[in-house]
Amino acid sequence: MSSITTNNHSLTESATAHIAAILRHAFLHDAQQAALLISDYRCELTCILTEAYRRNLPQAAVLHFDQLAPQQVLDHILALPAGAMVVLVQSTHFRLEAYRLRVELFKRGLKVIEHPHLERMLPDEISTYVESLAYDPDYYRNTGKGLKKLIDCARSGIVDSGNGAQLFFDGGFEQARLNVGDYSGMQNVGGQFPIGEVFTEAADLEKVHGRVNIFIFGDTNFRINEPETPITLIVESGKVTGTENSTPEFDTVLENIRRDEGGIVWVRELGFGLNRAFSAERRVRDIGTYERMCGIHLSLGAKHGSYGKPHIKRGEGRYHIDVFAITGQVWLDQNNVFQNGAWQLPSESGLSEAVLSTEG
DSSP states (O other): OOOOOGGGHHHHHHHHHHHHHIIIIISOOOTTSOEEEEEOOOSHHHHHHHHHHHHHOTTSEEEEGGGSOHHHHHHHHHTSOTTOEEEEEOSSOOOBTTBOHHHHHHHTTOEEEEEOOGGGSOGGGHHHHHHHTOOOHHHHHHHHHHHHHHHHHOSEEEEEOSTTOEEEEESOBOOOEEESSOOTTOSSOEEESSOOEEEEEBSSGGGEEEEEEEEEEEOTTSBEEOOSSOEEEEEETTEEEEEESOOHHHHHHHHHHHHHTTTOOBEEEEEEEOBTTOOSSSOOSBHHHHTTBSEEEEEESSOOSSOOBTTBOTTOSSOOEEEEEOOSEEEETTEEEEETTEEOOOGGGTSOOSOBOTTO
């Protein structure tokens, strides 16, 4: 196993503390319970996280993914009792031939913590990634559940991204889903980390309209792309019908979607990112990680695994491209739930009305 250098000592200490909180609060898992740690050690961040998990799970078996055949890995998994923990620390994304690994683990009643695509993080982004693992159960659960309550009751919403750009959601939303580290009552326990998101979409996609300024979009390599000037999306009847200040790279994204999805670019997911380690200024390159950024993101394309529509079956479509709105204010009915870079819950929700700032 690659060793942790002196320069990474403080990062390892921080990761160890954050992971201890995740295991204790989100998974109710202690060091005496069965666990399996699978890592590939191909990059600096995988080594830091692997060492942090080893310290928290000293009884866990540790597998070097690159040194084992797929069947050997599966044999270790098959030997685990239901309720055991499996941690996947991946520079890329583990494949076991025909198996969809996380799905297979959940089918066996195992708890799962997955850290994929770690090699996409640049060296100067490692500390931000480690910070994003900090788990504050009161913040995540209270803010997440408070937003879900407002979303599920709301008849309308507005994302105000400045300079007169407002995106309107008329007709209410789908029931919001939580990714806040609270798995009580859920069939599957765990998922991809870091966490921190509440997501939904318009109940009727064609009732989304207006304009929204985006400062980051996911490129064709699943990395963040920052245009020199924010791009304005023009949305009519739930579809992107035009842009202002677009770039060749973003034009390619739209062209790909239109080519493969009948000439239409749907606006689907409305994501409320909660992770205070990520902001418009503090980023990581991997789009799947940065998706938790404190603010609003949307998805472009017909694909969404959580919601079906009469004209789009669940999981149908080829594209789910995340784009990140300049988040000035967010309105759910008469409630302004985002101001000054922070989620703010109204007092009538029964939760704290204090501003939950991105400073933590």
